[in-house]
Amino acid sequence: MFFAKNEIIELENKNYLVLNSAIVDNEIYYKVCEVNVEENTVDSKEIYIQAIKEYGTLYIEEVKDKNIIEELDKIMKS
Amino acid sequence: MVISLFSNEAEKIYFYNLLASRKFKLNQNERAVYQSEIEEAVNTCGNILKEYGKRNLIAEIDEIEQKMEPKGMLPPSASREESSYGEQISKLTDELTDVIRNIPRNISEDLEFYSKKIVNRRKRIEEALNKEKELLNLYPDADKVDYYQVFKALSTIFDIIRCYTGETIEEEKSIVSEIVFDNRQPVKGIKKAPRSLLEKANIIDLADYSKELNKPITKTNAGLFGIVDEVFSEVNSSPKNVEEVKVASIPTVESETKIDTVIKEETKVEEPKAIEPDVKEVKIEPVTQITEAELNEPVALETTIEAKDEDSFKTNTVAEEITDTTSEPEDKVVTDSKVIPFESKDTDEIVKVEAPQVEEKAEVKTEAKEDNQEPIIFEMPNDFTLADLAQAIDESNWKDVYDAIYEANKEEFDKIVNEKNDGKREGIEYNNKLFAGLNIKIPVAEEQTKEESKGLAKAA
Structure with missing residues (x-):
């Protein structure tokens, strides 16, 4: 687990708030929503991301696979 | 082939x-x-x-x-x-x-x-x-x-080549994702979200923050006597049948020790200025030495206060049974038994309390009284929210008060939320129907006792 619930992931020009996480097929997915840089407003749009560590650098990647998103939606709701 | x-x-x-x-x-x-x-x-x-x-x-x-x-x-x-x-x-x-x-x-x-x-x-x-x-x-x-077209057209050929070279399909996936679907963004840092943001996102976890709220409540005993955790642990290890010692306020100082059976003990206050804000000065014999036979017999409790200066202190001798605590005057000081370490060996021990000066004594009275406060029970009126209640108690810090109320009534609240609100905890503090008529326990924080009482009265 790279991120925990209620943590803020800081990127180059935007931040994400971690809302939840789930494991599907041994892969960890995080449900996040965008937060402005001042950290006072939260975007209502929620997305799923994955974290990848490569050559010592941590990256996040948005999940776009519809099947995984559907499965994650089910898990997160339950 | x-x-x-x-x-x-x-x-x-x-x-x-x-x-x-x-x-x-x-x-x-x-x-x-x-x-x-x-x-x-x-x-x-x-x-x-x-x-x-x-x-x-x-x-x-x-x-x-x-x-x-x-x-x-x-x-x-x-x-x-x-x-x-x-x-x-x-x-x-x-x-x-x-x-x-x-x-x-x-x-x-x-x-x-x-x-x-x-x-x-x-x-x-x-x-x-x-x-x-x-x-x-x-x-x-x-x-x-056009590389995209070429890779699309040659996907089967690449499969054949990979089969021949022994490369795995995962490698192919990673290559394709890097070339076509790469949307990676490097993470610059990770930090804990501020509480204000979580409140906005409606994802605040009350259980987490109730811990913060509990801190000041447990700390408040560290008052005049400088009580520290060590003393607490020491006293906690003493016999459980000793529950509390009550000391009367000025001008009457009374002391009681509650045991399973009725016990009267002598509290002697000798000099008004002799006491210092140090727990070690208060001496009570350990009750571990009391035999059951002795405990079964009511013992006369004598409390003696000797004062040098009549204006500053009055002496009094009280002999009464602990069961009669309800009849005590309001001014009576009730101190937690945890406050006083036990050292004496007999049931007839004399508790020597070297009385402080009058002003200090007054502080003892206030703090000691607050220690033993029971939660206030408040019947929730119609069209009244938990937020209203918390604001009535402490407007500036009502969120913390609400959290404390929530913690004190967690079982009832969770039950109601599960039954009436589909288990959704978000926003229940603003719901004016959910808890109507419910007897809510208001946890009493020492320093807030008076304010809460006032606030509740006002709210009611």
């Missing part, structure tokens, strides 16, 4: 075009490298000649040579322009020869080296250009390959 790599002609063309484009790109890169080397050499020569007050003759010669047709491509009858270029080059070469004669030998050798390098790189560039032309003749699309 021979496996055919291509299933059709189109695949073959795509594949060869891909190889040709790779070669074409390599040639282009090579040319770029040679060109940069030429520029570097020309600049170096220019700097050397500048030191001797000459212009960059090598650069001029190179420039004119570039304007001329490539060697071997000259038509038999060269144009006048070409011949003029030749004349210019021969003039410049003569001029350069004169310069080289007049400069030190090592410098002239440097110039010669760089000149040869320039000529060599020009040749290589020509060769690379020729290769590119040949490639374009064979594969006209080598310089404009």
